[in-house]
Amino acid sequence: MLTITENKHILCLKGDVFMATTNLNIRTDKEVKDKAEEIFSELGLNMTTAVNIFLRTAIREHGIPFELKLDIPNDITAAAIEEGRKIMSDPNTPRYSSMD
Secondary structure (H helix, E strand, C coil): CEEEEEEEEEEEECCEEEEEEEEEEECCCHHHHHHHHHHHHHCCCCHHHHHHHHHHHHHHHCCCCCCCCCCCCCHHHHHHHHHHHHHHHCCCCCCCCCCC
């Protein structure tokens, strides 16, 4: 779940606007957050900077800044999946008694 709050902050100095900010709340698993923070820390970044890099890159590239794709199994794996489905759906299909 991603929510953008309406808390906007505008920093001004002598009447010039330097940056308007808003809060961004993101829900994620604790383990994901902790691992990401560890990686970002090693890179000298905090979570806010890393998220801003992602958002600015998405804007610049007009989309998600990395490839999104479905895993497509190779022929051997696809055949094994199909065989497993057949075994599960047809009680007359021969079954395996060992992994050998």
